[in-house]
Amino acid sequence: MNIVIENGRVIDPKHGVDRSASLYIADGKVAALGEAPAGFVAEQRIDASDCVVCPGLIDLGARLNSIEAELAAAVAGGVTSVVVPPDADPPLDEPELADRLVHRGAEIGKARVLPLGALTLGLKGERLAELAGLKKAGCVAFSQANAPVVDTEALLRAMEYAATFGFAVWLQPQDYWLSRNGIAHEGEVASRLGLAGIPVAAETIAIATIVQLVRDTGCRVHLTRLSSESGVDLVRQARNEGLPVSFDIGVHHLLLTENDIGFFNPHARFCPPLRTQKDRLALSEAAAGGLAAICSDHTPVGVDDKLLPFGEAKPGATGLEVLLPLTLKWAEAAHVPLPLALARITSAPAEVLGLESGHLAVGAVADVCVFDPCTTWQLTPEALKSRGKNSPWLGYLMAGKVKMTLVGGKVVFGG
Amino acid sequence: MYNPQLNKDGELSHLLSIEGLPQRILTQILDTAESFMEVSAREVKKVPLLRGKSVFNLFFENSTRTRTTFEIAAKRLSADVINLDINKSSTAKGETLLDTIDNLVAMHANLFVVRHASSGAPFLIAEHLQRIGRDDVHVVNAGDGRHAHPTQGLLDMYTIRHYKKDFTQLRVAIVGDILHSRVARSDIHALTTLGVPEVRAVGPETLLPKHLDKLGVHVFHDMNEGIKDCDVIIMLRLQNERMNGALLPSAGEYFRHYGLTPQKLALAKPNAIVMHPGPMNRGVEIHSAVADGSQAVILPQVTFGIAVRMAVMSIVAGN
Numbered sequence: 001m002n003i004v005i006e007n008g009r010v011i012d013p014k015h016g017v018d019r020s021a022s023l024y025i026a027d028g029k030v031a032a033l034g035e036a037p038a039g040f041v042a043e044q045r046i047d048a049s050d051c052v053v054c055p056g057l058i059d060l061g062a063r064l065n066s067i068e069a070e071l072a073a074a075v076a077g078g079v080t081s082v083v084v085p086p087d088a089d090p091p092l093d094e095p096e097l098a099d100r101l102v103h104r105g106a107e108i109g110k111a112r113v114l115p116l117g118a119l120t121l122g123l124k125g126e127r128l129a130e131l132a133g134l135k136k137a138g139c140v141a142f143s144q145a146n147a148p149v150v151d152t153e154a155l156l157r158a159m160e161y162a163a164t165f166g167f168a169v170w171l172q173p174q175d176y177w178l179s180r181n182g183i184a185h186e187g188e189v190a191s192r193l194g195l196a197g198i199p200v201a202a203e204t205i206a207i208a209t210i211v212q213l214v215r216d217t218g219c220r221v222h223l224t225r226l227s228s229e230s231g232v233d234l235v236r237q238a239r240n241e242g243l244p245v246s247f248d249i250g251v252h253h254l255l256l257t258e259n260d261i262g263f264f265n266p267h268a269r270f271c272p273p274l275r276t277q278k279d280r281l282a283l284s285e286a287a288a289g290g291l292a293a294i295c296s297d298h299t300p301v302g303v304d305d306k307l308l309p310f311g312e313a314k315p316g317a318t319g320l321e322v323l324l325p326l327t328l329k330w331a332e333a334a335h336v337p338l339p340l341a342l343a344r345i346t347s348a349p350a351e352v353l354g355l356e357s358g359h360l361a362v363g364a365v366a367d368v369c370v371f372d373p374c375t376t377w378q379l380t381p382e383a384l385k386s387r388g389k390n391s392p393w394l395g396y397l398m399a400g401k402v403k404m405t406l407v408g409g410k411v412v413f414g415g
Numbered sequence: 416m417y418n419p420q421l422n423k424d425g426e427l428s429h430l431l432s433i434e435g436l437p438q439r440i441l442t443q444i445l446d447t448a449e450s451f452m453e454v455s456a457r458e459v460k461k462v463p464l465l466r467g468k469s470v471f472n473l474f475f476e477n478s479t480r481t482r483t484t485f486e487i488a489a490k491r492l493s494a495d496v497i498n499l500d501i502n503k504s505s506t507a508k509g510e511t512l513l514d515t516i517d518n519l520v521a522m523h524a525n526l527f528v529v530r531h532a533s534s535g536a537p538f539l540i541a542e543h544l545q546r547i548g549r550d551d552v553h554v555v556n557a558g559d560g561r562h563a564h565p566t567q568g569l570l571d572m573y574t575i576r577h578y579k580k581d582f583t584q585l586r587v588a589i590v591g592d593i594l595h596s597r598v599a600r601s602d603i604h605a606l607t608t609l610g611v612p613e614v615r616a617v618g619p620e621t622l623l624p625k626h627l628d629k630l631g632v633h634v635f636h637d638m639n640e641g642i643k644d645c646d647v648i649i650m651l652r653l654q655n656e657r658m659n660g661a662l663l664p665s666a667g668e669y670f671r672h673y674g675l676t677p678q679k680l681a682l683a684k685p686n687a688i689v690m691h692p693g694p695m696n697r698g699v700e701i702h703s704a705v706a707d708g709s710q711a712v713i714l715p716q717v718t719f720g721i722a723v724r725m726a727v728m729s730i731v732a733g734n
Contacts, residue, residue, distance in 0.1 A: 191624035192434070194534040194561030194600055263419055264535030307513055307543075309533035311560070 008048025013343030028409035056080025056367035062298035073386035078369035087145035093118035173206035229282030250297035266313030300388020318388035465494035488724035534560030568601025591651030617641030
C-alpha cells in the first residue's frame with residue numbers, strides 16, 4: 001500500500017532531518033521524503049498538520065504481562081518496537097518460549113516484539129540458558145532483568161560464553177547484597193521515613209565489576225536503568241576507554257527524585273530506586289549529551305499491588321503510553337531540542353540493539369509515529385490501553401498525543 | 416505542604432507522625448494530657464468523651480505495653496475497645512490490609528489504633544479513608560516499621576516537660592539503635608518542633624541513619640562526649656536480632672561503648688533525667704543501677720503514656 005503523510009514536521013534524528021515535508025511510503029518502506037517518487041500513486045493520504053512525523057519509538061524495556069493489551073498500548077504510545085525483559089512467568093529461558101512470544105507478537109501485529117532471553121536458567125544466576133538456541137528463536141540479547149547473578153564466576157562465564165557468539169548481555173547493575181533488603185535510595189528521605197536504604201554503592205560496585213569483566217572478556221554489555229551520578233561517571237569512563245558498554249535510563253528517573261515519595265507514595269517506588277536531585281540532573285545530562293538511551297521500563301502491576309504500604313508495594317510504573325509525553329516533558333524542562341530528545345527514543349535504542357530501524361532514510365522500514373506535540377490529555381486509568389494503571393502521574397496533564405502509528409508501512413494505531 | 420493528618424480546618428484528624436505537625440498541636444496534646452492526669456487518680460477513672468465510640472486496636476505486630484496503654488486510655492474515655500489479634504485472623508487468610516479496614520468500617524469503627532511492621536502503613540489507611548469519604552473515622556499510629564511512634568514521642572515530651580518545664584534551654588541525647596527506631600524519629604521531630612536547641616544522636620555508624628544532620632541532629636560516636644552536660648538522656652532498646660548481622664559484634668561490646676552506666680551518667684548534668692521507651696535490656700543498653708536509680712523516669716513515662724494517649728484519642732475522635 002502506498003501512503004503519503006503530508007503537511008507534517010518530519011524529524012529524523014539520525015540524519016539530522018527536521019523540516020516540513022511529505023513522507024512517502026511504499027511496500028512497507030520509506031520511498032521518499034519531500035518529492036514523490038516517479039509514478040507514486042497514493043492509496044492513503046494522511047494529514048499530519050501541526051504534527052511531528054518521526055521514526056517509531058523503540059522501547060528498550062517493556063513488560064508485556066497481558067500481551068494484547070500491552071502491544072495495543074505500545075502503538076497507542078507511538079512505540080513500534082518493544083524489548084521485552086525475560087522476567088515473565090515462566091522466565092524466558094527456553095527457545096520454545098521465545099519462539100512462542102515472537103509468534104504471538106507477530107500474530108497480534110502491532111508493535112514488533114524483541115525478546116531478551118534469560119541469561120541463566122530460571123534467572124537464578126547459576127546455570128547458563130541455551131543462548132544460541134534462544135538467539136535463533138528471536139532473542140535480541142540476554143539478560144537477567146532485575147534478578148542478580150550473585151556468583152561472580154557465573155557472571156564471568158556467562159559473559160565469556162556470550163562473547164564467543166558475539167551476543168550482547170544486558171545487565172541491571174545492582175549489587176545483590178547491598179540492595180536485597182532496601183526499598184528506597186539510602187538518603188535523606190529514607191532516613192526520615194524509616195525506609196530501608198539502597199546505597200549508590202549498590203550500583204557503582206556492580207558497574208565496576210561488570211566493566212572489569214567486559215575488559216577481560218570483550219563481551220558487549222548494555223547496562224539497564226542507571227540511577228546515579230556516580231554510575232554514569234563509571235560508564236562514561238568505560239566508554240572513554242573504548243569498552244563496548246552502553247546504558248539506558250528509565251524515563252521516570254529523568255523526572256522524579258526520592259522527594260516524590262512524599263508520604264510513602266507507592267507509585268514512587270522503582271527498581272532501581274529514585275535517587276537525589278543531583279543524580280537526576282546527572283542522568284538528564286547524560287541523556288541530553290547523547291550518552292544514554294531513554295526507555296519506559298514499562299511495568300504494569302495490578303491495582304492491588306500498589307494499594308499496600310510502600311515497602312510491600314510492587315515497584316515500577318506503566319510506561320508505554322507515557323514514554324513520549326514524559327520524554328517531551330523532560331526535553332522541555334532540560335532545554336533539549338526536540339530532535340535530540342526524539343533521538344533518545346528512536347535512533348539511540350536502535351544503535352544499542354544494532355537494528356536497521358529507528359530512522360526514516362529512503363529504504364528504511366516504515367515504522368513511523370505521528371504525534372501532536374501540543375495536544376494535552378489527562379492521564380487517567382481509562383485513558384490507558386495498558387492493563388497497568390500504575391503511574392505517579394495519575395491525574396496529570398500530558399502534552400504530546402500520538403495521532404497515528406505505522407509499523408512496516410501499515411497503520412496500526414489511529415487513522 | 417499537604418499534610419494528611421490535618422483536616423481542612425488545620426485540626427488533627429489522624430495522628431500518623433510528629434513530622435509536619437505545628438508546635439501548637441503538640442502543645443495542645445500535652446496540655447490536654449495534663450488535664451487527664453487527675454482522671455487516673457480518681458476513684459472512678461472515667462470521662463465520657465468517647466462514649467458510644469468504637470476504638471479498634473489493630474496490632475499487626477506484637478506489642479503488650481503499647482496495646483495495653485491504648486486500651487486503658489480508650490476505656491478511661493468511655494469508648495468500646497475491640498482488640499484484634501491480626502496474626503491469627505483475616506490477613507493470615509490472605510485478606511489485604513485495606514479489605515480488613517473496609518470490614519471494620521462497616522462495623523462502625525470510629526478510631527483505629529494501628530501498629531504495623533511496614534513504615535507508612537497508617538498513612539495508607541488514612542488515605543484510603545479519605546478516598547472512601549470517611550473523614551469521621553480516624554487513625555492513630557501506634558508504631559509503623561522504622562518510621563514513627565508518635566504517641567511514644569509525645570509521652571516522652573510530656574515527661575521532659577514535666578521534669579524540665581522549658582524545652583528551649585535543653586540538651587537532649589538519644590542513644591543507641593536510631594536506625595531501626597521509630598521512637599527516635601518521633602522524638603527527634605517532637606524535640607526540634609518544640610524548640611529544643613540541641614538534639615544529639617549517639618551510636619555507632621552502623622546504627623545511625625544517613626543524613627541525620629538534615630533532621631537537625633548532632634551526631635556523636637563517642638558516648639562520653641555525646642551525653643556530656645545533657646539534661647535528658649533517652650536510651651533506646653537494642654534488639655537481640657541486631658547481633659545476628661554485621662551491625663554489631665556482641666552485646667558485651669555494645670554495652671561497653673554505648674551502655675548507660677553510673678560512670679557515664681555522671682558526665683551528664685547532675686539533675687539529668689534518664690528515659691527509655693521499654694522494654695529494657697538490662698546490661699545491654701542500660702545498667703541496672705541507672706535503670707533503678709534516682710534519675711530514671713522510666714516508670715513515670717508509662718503512667719504519662721496513658722494520659723497522652725487519652726489526649727490524642729479525644730482530640731482526633733472526640734466531638
